[in-house]
Amino acid sequence: MPCIEAIQGDITNQEVDAIVNAANTTLLGGGGVDGAIHRKAGSELLAECSTLGGCPTGQAKVTRGYNLPAKYVIHTVGPVWHGGTKNEESRLRECYENSLRLADEKGVKAIAFPSISTGVYRFPIEKASRIAVGTVRERLKQYPQIEKVVFVCFSEADLGIYRKVLEESRVNC
Ligand code: ADP
Numbered sequence: 001m002p003c004i005e006a007i008q009g010d011i012t013n014q015e016v017d018a019i020v021n022a023a024n025t026t027l028l029g030g031g032g033v034d035g036a037i038h039r040k041a042g043s044e045l046l047a048e049c050s051t052l053g054g055c056p057t058g059q060a061k062v063t064r065g066y067n068l069p070a071k072y073v074i075h076t077v078g079p080v081w082h083g084g085t086k087n088e089e090s091r092l093r094e095c096y097e098n099s100l101r102l103a104d105e106k107g108v109k110a111i112a113f114p115s116i117s118t119g120v121y122r123f124p125i126e127k128a129s130r131i132a133v134g135t136v137r138e139r140l141k142q143y144p145q146i147e148k149v150v151f152v153c154f155s156e157a158d159l160g161i162y163r164k165v166l167e168e169s170r171v172n173c
Contacts, residue, residue, distance in 0.1 A: 003173035006151040006162035012040040016110040018072040058094035078117030096135040110148040
């Protein structure tokens, strides 16, 4: 059984095979978790990202991790919340699905996700955390090589929400 857990922390410190970046469509860096990842990884990350030609919402692209402890960064673009009228929920689900698919292709055993879209993109976190946990739980069945998924929550309040959803879905380590 894979281990799915939520912790409070900074995703750039996670010692996993891959961390996921909540990027924007340019893949050229931004604020929030994206800014933190680029700062710690160093300028080589931006150089590699600039060769990728951007990324549509819901899709994902992979780079090396450079100065991060993680070997790979999987850049995915979450939807901006527009009240739920623009397929935001499907797009968010795709972010988790496509990130796990790329992780599997790279032979990743442990992966860390931030709370995609719930910062500047304003996706309601309760709804987002249910999509995150539900999608990961479902998709891991087809990726037995992925042993561990960590949801890295920046705030204590976010951690409380993810823990509640994990308990309700009866998933843990
Ligand atoms: P988005 O544009 O997808 O909403 P943000 O980076 O604004 O992305 O926010 C996504 C989540 O990442 C928010 O919950 C934010 O608090 C969190 N976050 C910001 N910095 C970090 C970090 N260093 N590690 C983990 N999570 C972070």
